[in-house]
Structures are given as structure tokens and as C-alpha cells.
Amino acid sequence: MALLARGELRSILQTEMPNALDTRWDTQATDQPEAHGEGQTILLDFDAVVKAEALVEVAHFIRDKFGYTLLSNITAVDYLKQGLIEVVYQFYNAAEGGPDLRVRVRIGRSPEECIVPSLTPTWPGADLQEREAYDMYGVVFPGHPNLARIYMWDEFKGFPMRKDFPKTGDKYTHVTGE
Amino acid sequence: MLKTEELQINIGPQHPSTHGVFRMLVTVDGETLVDLKPVFGYLHRNHEQLGEVNTYLQNMPFTDRLDYFNSMVNNHAYARAVETLAGVEVPERAQYIRVIMDELSRILNHATAMGFMLGDMGAWQTALLWGMREREKILDMFEYVSGARMMCNYCRFGGVVRDIDDWFITELKKLMQGLPHYFDDFEGLLLNSEILLARARNIGVLPKELALAYSVTGPVLRGSGVAYDIRKAEPYAVYDRFKFKVPVGTVGDVYDRFLVRIAEMRESYKILEQAIEQLPDATGGFINPKVKQQSLKAPAGEAYARVESPKGELGFYLVSDGSGSAYRYKVRAPSFINLSSLADMCKGYSIADVVVILGSIDIVMGEVDR
Numbered sequence: 001m002a003l004l005a006r007g008e009l010r011s012i013l014q015t016e017m018p019n020a021l022d023t024r025w026d027t028q029a030t031d032q033p034e035a036h037g038e039g040q041t042i043l044l045d046f047d048a049v050v051k052a053e054a055l056v057e058v059a060h061f062i063r064d065k066f067g068y069t070l071l072s073n074i075t076a077v078d079y080l081k082q083g084l085i086e087v088v089y090q091f092y093n094a095a096e097g098g099p100d101l102r103v104r105v106r107i108g109r110s111p112e113e114c115i116v117p118s119l120t121p122t123w124p125g126a127d128l129q130e131r132e133a134y135d136m137y138g139v140v141f142p143g144h145p146n147l148a149r150i151y152m153w154d155e156f157k158g159f160p161m162r163k164d165f166p167k168t169g170d171k172y173t174h175v176t177g178e
Numbered sequence: 179m180l181k182t183e184e185l186q187i188n189i190g191p192q193h194p195s196t197h198g199v200f201r202m203l204v205t206v207d208g209e210t211l212v213d214l215k216p217v218f219g220y221l222h223r224n225h226e227q228l229g230e231v232n233t234y235l236q237n238m239p240f241t242d243r244l245d246y247f248n249s250m251v252n253n254h255a256y257a258r259a260v261e262t263l264a265g266v267e268v269p270e271r272a273q274y275i276r277v278i279m280d281e282l283s284r285i286l287n288h289a290t291a292m293g294f295m296l297g298d299m300g301a302w303q304t305a306l307l308w309g310m311r312e313r314e315k316i317l318d319m320f321e322y323v324s325g326a327r328m329m330c331n332y333c334r335f336g337g338v339v340r341d342i343d344d345w346f347i348t349e350l351k352k353l354m355q356g357l358p359h360y361f362d363d364f365e366g367l368l369l370n371s372e373i374l375l376a377r378a379r380n381i382g383v384l385p386k387e388l389a390l391a392y393s394v395t396g397p398v399l400r401g402s403g404v405a406y407d408i409r410k411a412e413p414y415a416v417y418d419r420f421k422f423k424v425p426v427g428t429v430g431d432v433y434d435r436f437l438v439r440i441a442e443m444r445e446s447y448k449i450l451e452q453a454i455e456q457l458p459d460a461t462g463g464f465i466n467p468k469v470k471q472q473s474l475k476a477p478a479g480e481a482y483a484r485v486e487s488p489k490g491e492l493g494f495y496l497v498s499d500g501s502g503s504a505y506r507y508k509v510r511a512p513s514f515i516n517l518s519s520l521a522d523m524c525k526g527y528s529i530a531d532v533v534v535i536l537g538s539i540d541i542v543m544g545e546v547d548r
Contacts, residue, residue: 069390070406073482073510075495088495090482094390094404097411100482125393128518136226151219151547161227 002066003098009062010048017061020054022106047102052116055089055105059119062091068101070094071119074129076137078109080163085109085137087116109162111138118143136161182207187529191220195298195533198543202520202532209528214521221547229507234260234335234474237507242329244509245545247287248488250279250320253333255485258414259494260335263481266469269462272337273415278350278453279320279332280415280485281446285357286313287488287540288397288439289364295436295537296368299377305368312360315353322346335474337465347454357447365440378433382523382535385430392519395512396490398539401438402430408486420452432538475502489513489540509548513541 004012013021050058062068068091075088085107090100105116118141119126131150133139138159141147149156158165190201199220205213225244229237241256242249254276261268290313293306317327323342324330332338368374384394389402399406407424409417425441427434476498484493490512497506516539523539524532 070395071393072395072491072515073493073495073508075506075508077497077506090495092411094406097406099412123391123393124522125391125515125518128514149219151222151224153219160224167227167231 003093003096004062004066004101006099006102007047009101009103013048013050013058017054017058020050020058022049022051024106047104049104049106052105052107055103056117056119056122058103059089059091060122062101062103066101067093067095071123071126072100074119074126074133076133076139076161078137078161078163080109083109085114085139087133087139089119107139111140114138115140115142117141118147120144135159138162184212189532191217196536197294197541198546200541200543200546202536204524204529204532206529209530211524211527211529211532214524214532216517216520218517218543218547221543223548225548226507226509229509230504233472233502234476234504235471237504238333239329239331242331243544244511244548245487245489245492245513245542246328247290247542248283249328249330250276250283250332251485251487251492253330254280254415255483255487255492256494257333257335258485259481259483259496260474260476262483263479263496263498264335264469264474264476266336267466268336269464269466270416271341271458271460271462272464272466274453274457275338275342275464276333277415277417277420278342278450278457279323279330281449281453282316282319284446284488285443286316288443289313289360291488291537291540292364292436292439295432295534295540296374298533298537299374301368301371301374305364308360308364312357315356319346319350319353322349334465334469334471336469337463339465341460341464347457350450350454354447354450357443361440361444361447374436375433377531377534378436378538379431380429381432381527381531382538383429383431384519384523388522389430389519392522394490394516394519396487396516397435397438397442398490398516398519400425401427401435403427408484408491412484414483414485416453416456417449419456420449422448432534435538473502475500476504480506484510487512489542489545490516509545511545511548513539514546514548517541517546 070092072092073090077086087105089103092100107113130141130144134147135149135151184205184207186205190196191199201217203215203217241252244252289309293309296305320330321327324332384402386403389399403426405424405426410424422445425438427438478498478500480497482495484491492512493510495508496504499505523535
């Protein structure tokens with residue numbers, strides 16, 4: 001049971017679970033985007049980016065080995081330019097306090113790729129947050145007991161927080177030529 | 179054996195004890211609750227998308243509308259997130275002012291939350307009105323410093339919008355003279371009441387391990403016996419300079435959450451006393467003058483900042499692309515995540531206990547629906 005500094009999990013996983021890490025961004029670590037300018041987005045390489053299929057294993061690993069028992073926050077971010085959706089998991093060590101431990105999963109935006117295994121069976125607190133990520137970003141969580149829309153109504157089409165979702169005009173306000 | 183039939187009932191969305199537009203789809207077998215599904219979204223306005231369209235400063239008044247009981251705390255958490263992102267320093271006096279406002283918010287929130295919970299139990303009027311009386315005095319102080327009772331919009335990046343003056347300190351000391359009487363009266367009136375004990379003890383039990391698995395924070399987590407308080411676990415502002423205790427419960431029932439809230443109000447009172455004592459003079463300023471509030475641009479990157487809001491961990495996760503508004507703006511709303519434990523807490527208890535258990539979580543729909 002110990003607190004991990006930022007970035008430390010990455011090196012631990014490199015030795016303990018080399019297959020869990022998603023290494024697609026390792027070569028781009030020095031490729032810094034412009035610091036200013038509209039639409040430039042940054043993909044951080046600092047924390048552990050894990051493969052979607054290894055997420056559950058990694059989450060159990062950090063809980064059992066380092067005491068990160070409190071899964072506090074699940075955030076989905078749409079990186080439209082890179083064609084990626086990133087899901088950020090923030091864990092806390094409830095016994096020792098300290099800052100959060102971030103685990104990231106990067107998946108494609110198409111319905112076939114936008115899949116991350118659910119953590120709800122072990123952390124039931126992830127239930128509503130995963131439903132929110134599904135409702136707003138279209139991330140599908142296999143293993144979730146009730147993956148339904150949470151804020152929008154069930155018949156709603158599309159995922160409103162995605163960056164390519166139109167911000168103006170919808171079928172209710174569209175004026176037809178009648 | 180007698181054959182029974184299960185029945186589905188909707189509690190809400192329009193129901194006085196759901197604390198807003200919230201619906202619970204409950205399945206009951208006689209009086210006993212078998213299943214509960216929380217249904218919400220009636221107040222949804224895609225607050226997070228608004229935060230991505232607005233500039234950083236434009237979004238500050240919108241954070242007031244999340245947990246509209248504690249707009250001061252929301253402002254503090256959001257300002258902290260942007261300050262972390264943009265690397266802004268905050269003068270010490272502003273940190274103290276923020277702490278004073280946060281702790282006043284905690285007292286008013288717990289006073290009203292317990293009033294509402296006891297109102298749900300049938301202790302109608304007295305408990306709630308006593309809480310409201312104290313809350314109104316604190317809201318007057320907020321109005322004096324910020325211009326608004328509830329939608330304060332008080333914090334700015336690198337400080338607060340207006341300094342507090344001698345009149346405020348004098349009035350605050352006067353207000354605080356009355357607070358211990360309120361705590362004692364409130365406790366004495368209710369703590370040994372047989373009706374309260376019958377309705378609250380061993381009701382809605384959430385054991386320690388389950389509470390952690392459910393990601394609950396704030397008084398609900400501490401009521402279950404986990405001494406996790408962000409003010410101690412990861413001190414922010416100037417909380418590491420104050421002496422205070424983290425009250426915890428033992429069983430994790432409604433009564434424990436009730437006791438934890440009373441004890442927390444007393445601890446907040448202690449923090450207030452120390453904060454007034456230590457408050458630096460005005461030479462250091464109450465806001466960082468270098469920050470361009472209107473045209474603030476944060477360098478590309480991400481930041482997460484959290485505070486111990488009266489309801490739990492309130493956090494803002496921001497991703498910046500270098501422009502004047504956030505690329506991603508996410509609110510980690512405590513009452514939204516605390517709600518996920520509601521079904522488990524209610525199962526097996528009678529339907530009359532559901533409103534009490536919901537009251538003990540202390541939700542506010544502006545924050546749940548966002």
C-alpha cells in the first residue's frame with residue numbers, strides 16, 4: 001500500500017504488465033502541439049494509457065496492490081482531430097489520501113471501436129457515470145447491467161457532447177417549406 | 179404461505195420529498211421495498227456543453243446553479259481548477275476569505291439538509307425553521323460581500339471579486355455567537371427523541387466496504403466510518419493551517435449521517451474561529467492583479483481540482499486547447515454519484531423509509547442533472 005507519484009504507474013506497468021499498456025502514443029511523446037491556437041488539442045502521455053481489454057485487470061491491480069479503492073471520477077473526452085475518445089478514470093487512496101491516480105483508455109469514435117469494459121461489477125459507483133458517458137459520448141460498456149440513456153430521453157438519436165454534434169438546429173426547430 | 183404480488187410505483191417526479199424533479203421507480207412487495215431505480219434528467223440543460231462554449235469567466239456564474247445551496251463552494255472549486263490549469267497564484271487573504279465562505283456554506287447546508295430530512299420524517303416546521311433561521315443570517319453575509327443571497331458569483335481567478343471589511347468581521351463574530359446555541363438546541367431537541375431514533379437507527383445501512391465501492395463521498399462516506407475528508411487527505415487553500423477533527427460514524431445508517439453533519443457544523447465553527455484569528459491584513463491584496471479575467475487563456479493541457487463541498491467531493495476536470503474557453507469541462511458532482519448507492523441502501527426497508535434515506539444522502543437536483 002503506497003502512494004504513487006504521477007507517471008509512476010506507467011513505469012510499474014511496463015515491468016509488471018507490459019501487455020496492458022497502449023503504446024501507440026509512445027513515439028509521439030516529443031511531438032508537442034502548438035501551445036496556443038483554436039482547435040489545437042493535446043494528448044497527454046504522462047499517465048498510464050492502457051488497452052481497453054486490460055482496463056479491468058489494471059483497475060484491480062492498483063486497488064489490491066496500492067490501495068486505490070475509491071474510483072472517484074470517470075470522464076470521457078472527445079478528441080475529434082485525432083479521431084479518438086479518451087476515457088479517464090481517477091482513483092484515490094482512501095486510507096492515505098493524496099492526489100488522484102489517472103488511468104486512460106483511448107478508443108476510436110466509430111460504434112465498432114467505441115467500447116470499454118464496464119467497471120460496474122466491482123465498483124457499483126461507476127454505474128451512473130458510465131451511463132452518462134454512454135449517453136453523452138456513445139461509449140459502450142459491455143458488462144454494465146443497465147446501459148440506458150440517463151439525461152436524454154430514450155428515443156434521442158446521437159450523442160450530444162461529441163464535438164461533431166451540431167450545436168444549432170434540430171428536428172424540432174427546423175422549418176419545413178409547408 | 180400467503181401469496182403476495184409485487185407492485186411498481188413512481189415516487190415523483192413531482193413529490194415534495196424528492197428535493198426537486200426526481201423520480202424513483204420503486205417495486206414494492208406490500209410495504210417492503212424490493213427494487214428502486216432512480217430516474218432523472220428533468221433538469222438537464224447540458225451544463226457541461228455550456229462550459230465548453232463559454233469563456234472561462236463567463237462560466238463562473240453558471241457554476242452557481244449546480245448546487246444552488248452552496249454557490250460559494252462551487253465557485254471555489256471552479257476557480258481552483260482554472261487556476262491549476264493556467265498556473266495562477268492566489269493571495270493568502272483570498273484563500274482565507276474562500277475558506278470562511280466555504281465553512282459558512284457548510285453550516286448553512288447541513289442546517290437546512292437536516293431540517294429537510296427531519297421534515298420528511300414528520301418533524302415538520304421546527305427543525306427546518308431553525309435551520310432556515312441560521313441560513314438566512316449567513317445568506318445576509320453573502321449578500322453583503324457578493325451582492326446576491328444564493329447566486330453569489332464571488333470567486334475570480336486568483337482571488338475573490340470583493341474584499342471583506344471590518345463590518346463583515348464584526349457581523350460575522352456576532353453571528354457566530356449565536357451558532358453554538360443553535361447546535362446545542364438542535365441536538366438537544368432531537369438527539370434523544372424516540373421517534374427520531376426509531377426512524378433513523380439501523381435504517382439505510384451502508385457498510386464501509388460498500389460505501390467505498392459505491393464511490394460515495396462527503397458525510398455519507400464518513401457516516402459509514404471512512405475518515406476521508408479532502409481537507410485532510412489533500413489539503414487545498416489554507417486548510418493545513420487549521421486544527422479540526424473529521425467526525426465519522428460507526429454503523430453507516432441514517433442516524434450516523436445525521437450525527438456526522440451536526441459534528442461537522444461544530445468543526446466548521448472551529449475552523450471559522452481560527453480563520454478569523456489568522457486572517458492576514460489587506461496589504462497582500464484579495465485578488466491577483468496580473469490575471470486578465472475577461473480574456474484569460476489557459477495553456478494546452480488538463481487540470482483537475484476538487485474541494486470538500488458540504489455534499490462530498492466536488493471536482494472540475496478541465497482540458498484546454500490553448501484558447502479562451504475549455505475544450506472539455508466536466509463536473510464531478512457529489513450528489514449525482516452519491517445517488518448510485520440509493521437503491522442498495524433502500525432495499526429491504528419499508529417504503530416510508532425511502533424518503534428518509536434519500537433525505538440523508540442530501541441531494542440537490544441542479545447538480546445531479548447538470
